[in-house]
Amino acid sequence: MTGPARITILGAGFGALSCVRELRRRDARAQITVVAPRAELHYLPSIIWIPGGLRRREDLIVPLAPFFERMRVRHVAAEVTGLDDGGRTVHTTGGAVENDALVIATGGRFIKKLPGIEHAITPCEGIAAAEQIRDRLRAMQGGTIAVGFAANPQEQQAVRGGPMFEFLFGIDAQLRREGRRERFELVFFNPSREPGARLGAKTVQGLLAEMARRGITTHLGHKMVRLEAGKVVTEGGEIRADLILFMPGMTGNAWFDATTLPRSPGGLVRADAQCRVEGWQHCYVVGDSGSFPGPDWAPKQAHMADLHARAAAQNLLDGLAGRPQQAGFVPELACIIDTGTHGTLVLRNPQRTLVLPPLRLMHWAKRAFERRYLRQYR
Known part of the structure; x- marks a missing residue:
């Protein structure tokens, strides 16, 4: 040129x-x-x-x-x-x-084809969605909170499940901090029996064990049918819910x-x-x-x-410039699944998968990364 x-x-x-x-x-x-x-x-x-x-x-x-x-x-x-x-x-x-x-x-773009999806909040749609969750939690005196996600059935990679684990554990920690966890039931639902499988089998086992430790009920392996006001309906049964957080697949x-x-x-x-x-x-x-x-x-x-x-x-x-285009990328999953006080580090590339147990240090590392990342744009 x-x-x-x-x-x-x-x-x-x-x-x-x-x-x-x-x-x-x-x-x-x-x-x-x-x-x-x-x-x-x-x-x-x-x-x-x-x-x-x-x-x-x-x-x-x-x-x-x-x-x-x-x-x-x-x-x-x-x-x-x-x-x-x-x-x-x-x-x-x-x-x-x-x-x-x-x-x-x-x-x-999130796929909004599930019947009744208007009854759920889709957290990763943006800041306003997270504020809506905050306001609903403040207004609730008790009840059942159902949290789940699904993939694009035509492209299983097109999913954002990690943040839903973070919202789930974060809400649990928040309610405990506020001294009212015993008034709430938390339910995690997913069409797969191994939710978050992209994170690796060891990570999935750790996440499900953490849910059990926190008293979070799971409803796994059942295809979703619809959402209703106050209800999640799957082929394996219904979940009564006063608040539904659901992340559909992406397109x-x-x-x-x-x-x-x-x-x-x-x-x-x-x-x-x-x-x-x-x-x-x-x-x-x-x-x-x-x-x-x-x-x-x-x-x-x-x-x-x-x-x-x-x-x-x-x-x-x-x-x-007319030169060969040879630059590529190595697929790499790098995340800290945060609970508000601790974080689980997950690193995955074609050679290995590394998972560290929940550490307070990782929570602060996630906050430090945020500051460093945003500094280049401020």
Whole structure:
């Protein structure tokens, strides 16, 4: 290419912002445009601490205008509505944006097809959902709280189950702290007999043992039928519930349907091992938007999105320069399952799985990581 490359990044989440940093590190001249409704990063991993008061909304929203200014990024405050010209034209609610290379990092969308799902709170939909949980818990004098999650039946990787364990254990710890746990029954439900299997068999055993230790009832291995006001209905029976927290599986963004992007069976954008959109030149996908080759335990989490972003940024610049695109990523699951006071560290890659027992140190490590991660954008 002659002249600076015009690069458009769709989204303002973990993968998108990591892509901005990596591109700018490698190319000081590139003209980078970010298309996202707001110039804000919502740090969703820490919404687990909102119900117990450890975090507030203002703690987890980072204005990105200063970061964009430092990175010399143009922000288009709009929503994506479609693509044309093989990705070279992005249609948005604010007009068309032209590019030489495109990165899709708009995250995923929760599948809301289960009958009666409006009776549940879906925690990872954002900060407002966590605040709703906080307010409902404050108003409850007692009762049954049912917590569960499910996967995309067409793409088992498209699931976010880890935070549901954290909400479950966090609520248990909060009620104990408040001296009212004996007035509540906690029930964990999941269609699988081994919920969280992507974390490894040892982790699943540890999570179920921790539930037993805390007096949390389990309802496992039964396909979900519907939700009702005050009830979870499965093929294996019903769970009476005064509060239902449920995380359905994930699929692609609604705007994908207005494009000819290649889709996986689960509705995500099909990508190769270099994060290239299959069959589309100079188009890349990172994070929850994409369906990538790899093991069935490969996670949908911020850490994985960061790894995608590094590979995509290098391949994008190499591709525009006519160089071979060889950068890949190693699937890696890295998380701390937090209870509000302790944390279980889980690390998994193709070579090994490491699980540490719940430690107070890991809770503080998770808080320290939050501070360090957000510092680069503040």
